[in-house]
Amino acid sequence: MSAYESDNIFAKILRGEIPATRVYEDEETLAFMDIMPRADGHLLVIPKTPCRNMLDATPAQLETVIRTVQKLAVASKAAFGADGVTIQQFNEAAGGQEVFHLHFHVLPRHEGQALRAPGQMADMEAIAAHAEKIKAAL
Ligand code: AMP
Numbered sequence: 043m044s045a046y047e048s049d050n051i052f053a054k055i056l057r058g059e060i061p062a063t064r065v066y067e068d069e070e071t072l073a074f075m076d077i078m079p080r081a082d083g084h085l086l087v088i089p090k091t092p093c094r095n096m097l098d099a100t101p102a103q104l105e106t107v108i109r110t111v112q113k114l115a116v117a118s119k120a121a122f123g124a125d126g127v128t129i130q131q132f133n134e135a136a137g138g139q140e141v142f143h144l145h146f147h148v149l150p151r152h153e154g155q156a157l158r159a160p161g162q163m164a165d166m167e168a169i170a171a172h173a174e175k176i177k178a179a180l
Contacts, residue, residue, distance in 0.1 A: 043134065044142070046092045052143035056090055063166075063173045066114060066180060070106035073114050075169045076147065080157040081128075083118045083150040083172050087111045094142045095133040103144065111146045114176070121172075121179040124150035128157075 047053075055062040056072065063075040065085055076084040087110045093099040099107075115127045130147035132138035149157065 043094070043097060046094050046098070047142060048092065050143045051141050052086075052088050052145060053092070056088070063169050065173050065176050066110065066117075068110070070103075071110040073110060073148075075173050077164065077166075077169065078160065078162055079164050079169065079172075080147075080160060081149045081151060081155075082168075083122045083124070083148075083176060085114060085118065085148050085173075085176065086145045087114055087148060088143055088145045093144045095137075095139060095144050096131065097133050099144050107144065107146060111148060113180070114148050117179040118148055118150045118176050121175040122150040122152075125153045126151045 051060065054060045055074065064072065065075060066073040071087060071089055073085055073087045076086050087107055089103045089107050091103060093103055096104070111129060115129065118124070119127050128149040128151050130149065
C-alpha cells in the first residue's frame with residue numbers, strides 16, 4: 043500500500059489551505075460538507091491525524107472517528123427529518139477511494155429516495171444552509 047501523502051485535498055482542508063464548510067470539530071476529528079452531495083446533508087468525517095484509510099488507521103484513530111460519525115449521523119437524521127442514514131467508506135482506488143485521507147460519508151436518507159449521481163457540484167449557498175441545519179441539531 044502507498045504511504046500517506048500530505049498534499050491530498052483533505053489534508054489541505056485541515057491545514058486551512060482550502061476552504062470547507064465545517065460542521066463540527068473536536069481535538070481529534072473534523073466533519074465538513076461534501077461539495078458533491080449525493081443527498082441533502084451529505085457530509086464527511088475525518089481524523090485530524092494522517093492515515094490513508096481503514097487499512098492503515100490505528101485503533102485510536104478509528105475509535106475517535108466513528109464516535110464523530112455516530113454524532114453526525116444522529117444530528118443529520120434529525121436535521122433533515124430523515125428515515126435513515128447511509129454510512130459509506132472506501133479503501134484504495136480499487137475500493138472506490140478518490141481522496142487518500144481516511145473519511146466516512148454520512149448521508150441522511152428518505153424512504154424511497156435514491157442517492158443522486160456522483161460528481162455533481164452543489165450550490166454553495168444550499169450546502170451552507172444544510173450545514174447550519176445540522177449544526178443546530180448537534
Ligand atoms: P471517495 O474518496 O470516493 O470517498 O470520494 C471523495 C469525496 O470527497 C467525494 O464525495 C467528493 O465529492 C468529496 N470531495 C472532494 N473534494 C472535496 C472538497 N474540497 N470539499 C468537500 N468534499 C470534497
